[in-house]
Amino acid sequence: MKQNKTPAVSQGEILRQKNIIKSINSAFSSDGKIRKAFVETYGCQQNVSDSEVICGMLTDMGYIMTDSKEDADLILYNTCAVRENAELKVFGNLGALKHLKAKKEDLVICVCGCMMQQKDIQEQIKRKYRHVSLVFGTHSLYRFPELLSTVLFDGKRVFDISEDGVIAEELPISRQEGPCAWVSIMYGCNNFCTYCIVPHVRGRERSRDKNIILEEIRTLAAEGYKEITLLGQNVNSYGNDLEENIDFADLLSMVHEVEGIERIRFMTSHPKDISDKLIETMARLPKVCKQLHLPIQAGNNEVLRIMNRRYTKEAYLEKIAKIKEKMPGITLTSDIIVGFPGETNEQFLDTLDILEKVRYDTIFSFIYSRRPGTPAAKMEDVISPEDKKNNFNRLLEVQDRISKEINDGYVGRTEKVLVEGKSKTNPDTLAGRTEGGKIVNFTGDESVIGTFVDLKITESRTWSLVGELIK
Numbered sequence: 001m002k003q004n005k006t007p008a009v010s011q012g013e014i015l016r017q018k019n020i021i022k023s024i025n026s027a028f029s030s031d032g033k034i035r036k037a038f039v040e041t042y043g044c045q046q047n048v049s050d051s052e053v054i055c056g057m058l059t060d061m062g063y064i065m066t067d068s069k070e071d072a073d074l075i076l077y078n079t080c081a082v083r084e085n086a087e088l089k090v091f092g093n094l095g096a097l098k099h100l101k102a103k104k105e106d107l108v109i110c111v112c113g114c115m116m117q118q119k120d121i122q123e124q125i126k127r128k129y130r131h132v133s134l135v136f137g138t139h140s141l142y143r144f145p146e147l148l149s150t151v152l153f154d155g156k157r158v159f160d161i162s163e164d165g166v167i168a169e170e171l172p173i174s175r176q177e178g179p180c181a182w183v184s185i186m187y188g189c190n191n192f193c194t195y196c197i198v199p200h201v202r203g204r205e206r207s208r209d210k211n212i213i214l215e216e217i218r219t220l221a222a223e224g225y226k227e228i229t230l231l232g233q234n235v236n237s238y239g240n241d242l243e244e245n246i247d248f249a250d251l252l253s254m255v256h257e258v259e260g261i262e263r264i265r266f267m268t269s270h271p272k273d274i275s276d277k278l279i280e281t282m283a284r285l286p287k288v289c290k291q292l293h294l295p296i297q298a299g300n301n302e303v304l305r306i307m308n309r310r311y312t313k314e315a316y317l318e319k320i321a322k323i324k325e326k327m328p329g330i331t332l333t334s335d336i337i338v339g340f341p342g343e344t345n346e347q348f349l350d351t352l353d354i355l356e357k358v359r360y361d362t363i364f365s366f367i368y369s370r371r372p373g374t375p376a377a378k379m380e381d382v383i384s385p386e387d388k389k390n391n392f393n394r395l396l397e398v399q400d401r402i403s404k405e406i407n408d409g410y411v412g413r414t415e416k417v418l419v420e421g422k423s424k425t426n427p428d429t430l431a432g433r434t435e436g437g438k439i440v441n442f443t444g445d446e447s448v449i450g451t452f453v454d455l456k457i458t459e460s461r462t463w464s465l466v467g468e469l470i471k
C-alpha cells in the first residue's frame with residue numbers, strides 16, 4: 001500500500017503552539033493594554049489564505065486588527081517572490097518603517113511568506129533592516145506563536161528558514177468578511193516551470209486529508225458561507241502524494257455533497273494535468289461554477305518546451321475545445337508571460353494567436369522577471385526591453401478588445417449574482433459575482449450582502465459589468 005509522503009505536524013506540537021498563543025494572551029491581558037496588529041499581504045490567494053491563519057493566531061493572542069501602521073504595535077508583511085517588483089515593494093515598505101520604529105521602540109516588525117523562504121533575502125534583512133525583529137518562511141507558519149514569543153519575551157531577533165515540508169492542521173483562522181471562503185487543499189508545487197520561484201519557496205506538493213478538508217467546508221457552510229474556492233498551485237495533482245486512491249475530481253464530487261455550499265470554484269489548474277474525468281465532473285456537478293483558470297503562459301511550442309510546461313499549443317487548444325463543448329458559455333481565464341528569455345517577436349505572435357483562438361474572458365499578463373536560482377535566470381534575451389514592452393502592450397490591446405466584446409454579450413441578460421459586499425471602487429454600490437466569476441456592480445440595499453440576487457445586466461466594461469436588481 002502507498003504511504004502518505006507528507007508528514008503531518010503532530011497534534012502535540014499544534015497544542016504546544018496554541019498554548020503559546022494562550023500565554024501571550026494572558027501576558028497581554030495582565031497589563032490591560034490594547035495591542036493592535038497591521039497585516040499586509042502580497043501575492044496570490046495562497047498567501048491571502050496563510051494571512052487568514054496569521055490573523056487568526058494574532059486575534060487569539062489578543063491583538064486587534066488595524067488598517068493603520070501608525071497605530072500598530074505589530075506590523076507584519078506576508079510577502080511574494082514571484083516577480084522582482086513584488087520584492088522591491090517589500091524592501092521599500094520595510095525601509096519606510098524605520099522612522100516608525102524609531103518613534104515606538106517596542107513596535108514589532110515581522111516579515112514572512114515566499115520571499116522570506118530565500119536565504120540571501122533573509123541575510124539582507126538581517127544586515128540592512130535592523131529594525132525588523134522576526135523573519136520566517138512559508139514552512140514555519142504554524143510555529144509563528146513560538147517565534148513571536150521569543151521576540152516578545154526574550155527580546156531577540158528571530159530568523160527562521162526551516163524547510164519542514166509538513167502539513168499543519170487545526171490552526172486558528174480569521175477569514176475575510178463576506179459569503180466566500182478560500183480553502184487550501186494542497187500546498188507546494190512539483191512542476192518546476194523554468195521561470196518560476198514557487199516550487200523553491202513553497203516546497204513539494206502536499207495534499208491535505210480529504211476528511212479534514214470536508215470537515216472544514218461543513219463548518220464553513222454551518223457558519224453561513226455560500227461559496228468556496230479550493231486552492232492549490234496545481235489542484236489537478238491533488239492526492240498524488242496520498243496513501244488513499246483519490247484525485248481532484250473525486251474530491252470535487254465530495255465537496256459537492258456539502259449542504260449549504262452553493263458555489264464551488266478552484267484554482268489553479270495545470271493544462272498538462274486537466275483530465276477528461278475532471279472536465280466531465282465539472283460539467284456534471286451543478287454547484288461547480290463554470291469557470292476555469294487554465295494558464296497557458298505562452299503560445300509558441302519551442303517557448304513552452306523551454307519553460308518546461310510539458311504541453312503543446314495544439315494539446316492545449318484540444319483541451320479547450322473539449323471544455324467548451326462540455327460546458328458552453330464557460331468563463332475562461334489565463335496567465336501569460338511576455339518576454340521569456342529567448343522568445344522572439346515572431347514566437348510572441350503565437351501567444352496573440354492563442355488569445356484570438358481561445359477568446360479568454362480575462363488574462364493576467366506579466367513581463368518576465370528573472371528569479372535567481374531558477375534555470376531561466378541564466379538564459380539570454382534575444383529581443384530588447386522595448387520590444388518586450390511593445391509586445392506586452394499589444395497583448396493587452398488584443399485582450400481588452402476580446403474582453404469587452406465578450407462582456408458586451410452579457411448586456412440584456414439576467415445573471416444570478418452572489419453579493420459579496422460594497423464595491424471596492426465605489427462604496428455607494430454593491431458588488432457580486434456571476435457564476436462565471438464576473439464582477440457585477442449594482443445599486444441595492446446592504447441587506448442583500450451575502451445572498452443571491454437576480455440582476456439584469458445593463459452595461460459592460462472591460463473588467464466588469466453593471467446590473468440592475470430584478471424586483
Ligand code: SAH
Pocket residue numbers: 044082083189195196197198232233234268269270295297335336337366367368369370371
Ligand atoms: N501555480 C499557478 C500560479 C503560479 S504564479 C500556475 O501554475 O498557474 C502566477 C503566475 O505568475 C504564473 O502563472 C505566471 O504567469 C507568473 N509568473 C511566474 N513566474 C514568473 C516570472 N519569473 N516572471 C513573470 N511572471 C511569472
Ligand code: SF4
Pocket residue numbers: 189190191192193196197198199233234270
Ligand atoms: Fe510555478 Fe509552474 Fe508550479 Fe505554477 S505550475 S507554481 S508556474 S512552477
Ligand code: F3S
Pocket residue numbers: 042043044045046047079080081082114115197198201202
Ligand atoms: Fe507569490 Fe508565493 Fe503566491 S511567490 S504568487 S505568494 S505562492
